[in-house]
Amino acid sequence: xxxxxxxxxIPDSDSICGAIALAYLKNQIGEEAVAARLGELSPxxxxxxxxxxxxxxxxxxxxxxxxxxxxxxxxxTQAPDDIAKATIVGIVDHHKLGDLxxxxxxxxxxxxxxxxNTVIKMMYDFYQVAIPKNIAGIMMCAIxxxxxIFKSPTCTTADIRCVEALAEIAGIEDYKALGMEMFKxxxxxxxxxxxxxxxxxxKDFNMNGNLVGIGQLEVIDLSVFDAIKAELEADIKALxxxxxxxxxxxxxxxxxxxxxxLLVVSDDAELINRAYGKTPVDGKxxxxxxxxxxKQVVPQLQAAFA
Amino acid sequence: xxxxxxxxxIPDSDSICGAIALAYLKNQIGEEAVAARLGELSPxxxxxxxxxxxxxxxxxxxxxxxxxxxxxxxxxTQAPDDIAKATIVGIVDHHKLGDLxxxxxxxxxxxxxxxxNTVIKMMYDFYQVAIPKNIAGIMMCAIxxxxxIFKSPTCTTADIRCVEALAEIAGIEDYKALGMEMFKxxxxxxxxxxxxxxxxxxKDFNMNGNLVGIGQLEVIDLSVFDAIKAELEADIKALxxxxxxxxxxxxxxxxxxxxxxLLVVSDDAELINRAYGKTPVDGKxxxxxxxxxxKQVVPQLQAAFA
Numbered sequence: 001x002x003x004x005x006x007x008x009x010i011p012d013s014d015s016i017c018g019a020i021a022l023a024y025l026k027n028q029i030g031e032e033a034v035a036a037r038l039g040e041l042s043p044x045x046x047x048x049x050x051x052x053x054x055x056x057x058x059x060x061x062x063x064x065x066x067x068x069x070x071x072x073x074x075x076x077t078q079a080p081d082d083i084a085k086a087t088i089v090g091i092v093d094h095h096k097l098g099d100l101x102x103x104x105x106x107x108x109x110x111x112x113x114x115x116x117n118t119v120i121k122m123m124y125d126f127y128q129v130a131i132p133k134n135i136a137g138i139m140m141c142a143i144x145x146x147x148x149i150f151k152s153p154t155c156t157t158a159d160i161r162c163v164e165a166l167a168e169i170a171g172i173e174d175y176k177a178l179g180m181e182m183f184k185x186x187x188x189x190x191x192x193x194x195x196x197x198x199x200x201x202x203k204d205f206n207m208n209g210n211l212v213g214i215g216q217l218e219v220i221d222l223s224v225f226d227a228i229k230a231e232l233e234a235d236i237k238a239l240x241x242x243x244x245x246x247x248x249x250x251x252x253x254x255x256x257x258x259x260x261x262l263l264v265v266s267d268d269a270e271l272i273n274r275a276y277g278k279t280p281v282d283g284k285x286x287x288x289x290x291x292x293x294x295k296q297v298v299p300q301l302q303a304a305f306a
Numbered sequence: 307x308x309x310x311x312x313x314x315x316i317p318d319s320d321s322i323c324g325a326i327a328l329a330y331l332k333n334q335i336g337e338e339a340v341a342a343r344l345g346e347l348s349p350x351x352x353x354x355x356x357x358x359x360x361x362x363x364x365x366x367x368x369x370x371x372x373x374x375x376x377x378x379x380x381x382x383t384q385a386p387d388d389i390a391k392a393t394i395v396g397i398v399d400h401h402k403l404g405d406l407x408x409x410x411x412x413x414x415x416x417x418x419x420x421x422x423n424t425v426i427k428m429m430y431d432f433y434q435v436a437i438p439k440n441i442a443g444i445m446m447c448a449i450x451x452x453x454x455i456f457k458s459p460t461c462t463t464a465d466i467r468c469v470e471a472l473a474e475i476a477g478i479e480d481y482k483a484l485g486m487e488m489f490k491x492x493x494x495x496x497x498x499x500x501x502x503x504x505x506x507x508x509k510d511f512n513m514n515g516n517l518v519g520i521g522q523l524e525v526i527d528l529s530v531f532d533a534i535k536a537e538l539e540a541d542i543k544a545l546x547x548x549x550x551x552x553x554x555x556x557x558x559x560x561x562x563x564x565x566x567x568l569l570v571v572s573d574d575a576e577l578i579n580r581a582y583g584k585t586p587v588d589g590k591x592x593x594x595x596x597x598x599x600x601k602q603v604v605p606q607l608q609a610a611f612a
Contacts, residue, residue: 108403
């Protein structure tokens with residue numbers, strides 16, 4: 001029986017590229033593994049897979065009775081709906097420790113670095129398995145995406161060294177140029193329905209018993225949102241009601257100005273002020289220097305709920 | 307501010323030796339660390355520390371505001387009472403994934419092997435730090451204890467190779483003889499109050515909302531319990547009431563016959579039959595081949611509660 005290697009719901013490039021890279025590694029060390037995904041590819045991820053010649057992993061949402069290796073999260077809200085009926089054999093991640101639990105011993109490769117693929121590179125090194133050229137390429141792109149080409153405060157020297165090593169394996173001379181190409185693909189939001197944009201990189205969290213959804217859109221220039229901001233605001237309001245959420249936050253991140261405009265709807269008018277020391281006006285506030293949901297948004301919000 | 311490296315409540319040799327070994331490693335890689343413990347040393351652990359010339363780690367139960375590296379568990383019930391007020395910076399473990407969560411990214415070195423010290427050896431290798439002779443000695447003893455000198459079904463080839471490597475560093479030629487010496491110390495139960503014996507290696511679990519305590523005593527010959535079994539049975543009854551527990555199990559493990567007599571008190575008369583396919587008579591049942599709480603007792607019980 002093969003194990004399925006799968007990232008979080010609404011998969012980002014780290015989840016998809018990580019599933020492919022880890023499934024390959026597991027197969028090389030004699031453990032049958034199949035890469036899977038819980039949702040559609042984002043335009044960025046589709047660009048990466050096409051660039052290095054990969055098909056999308058198998059779309060699979062039910063894992064009852066299966067062995068599963070979890071990539072890029074440890075939160076029940078982000079895992080397959082029936083994960084409690086599966087056997088989790090491992091977790092590779094770089095986030096806070098979430099509320100997934102298991103009945104049996106497992107392996108966890110979790111490190112406070114910028115990207116799960118940096119940890120997967122450590123796994124390749126541990127097992128002394130050579131990384132194929134095209135897998136090195138997608139791993140490198142995942143790290144450039146998660147670290148916002150090293151600009152994110154989540155980026156560590158381990159991530160930078162890892163990208164350098166992978167770029168050499170993949171034969172990419174100017175990896176920063178490839179990173180910018182990726183973020184240009186990500187910035188092309190025109191013509192996309194508001195709901196698709198809000199859900200493109202959206203994660204739900206259980207914060208002290210409250211369901212909180214946090215989306216993020218990283219672009220090269222925030223002006224791409226000028227014409228559709230009202231639609232985005234209306235959509236997060238709808239999303240809050242539909243999902244019975246306590247709050248929905250949407251980060252519009254400008255990777256060149258290095259900050260985020262936060263759009264928010266919440267049952268608690270004081271929440272954002274408690275978390276970030278700033279009060280939204282008309283449900284909007286600029287958070288200077290904020291690039292990372294994981295490091296600069298989630299922990300502060302979690303503390304505000306405690 | 308140093309981090310504290312601390313194992314579980316009612317520490318066993320893996321928790322104590324692991325805290326010492328990991329604190330040393332962290333100090334070597336430039337992260338200030340202090341080994342700590344949540345309870346008294348067992349006679350076995352005292353024997354190991356004396357054999358290799360170590361003092362007991364600092365006794366410390368409160369960690370509010372501190373940085374903590376957790377050893378040998380990931381369960382809230384086994385962690386410091388105020389762990390929610392501490393920052394967990396890492397976890398090294400070899401059990402199922404428990405219900406500890408964090409607000410911030412951390413490192414987790416969790417592997418399905420026989421002992422946390424086997425994982426700590428991997429950490430030494432990763433950081434390329436040489437293991438001092440006396441630290442190799444206590445790490446080796448912890449692995450021999452947790453794997454019942456390789457007899458436990460939890461023992462993996464990684465554990466065996468690790469003991470062999472550590473024995474060479476420590477300069478111990480006959481490590482199995484040292485292991486038997488350790489288990490003889492463990493088997494000397496005469497004159498010890500029943501409560502002290504029951505609590506010597508006792509862990510609480512949250513099983514689907516029910517508090518379940520499971521103790522284990524590993525000896526070379528079960529006849530050492532003949533004179534005190536009635537007292538042990540009375541004591542687990544008392545412990546169940548005192549702690550408002552759903553069930554208390556006590557495993558009397560014969561490491562030579564390779565099986566355990568299970569003493570049990572429970573609110574659910576069918577629980578043991580559902581979990582292990584055997585019905586206790588007068589609160590007692592022999593479980594042939596059962597040596598490991600982690601692998602042969604906890605998962606089955608967890609499933610019986612699901």
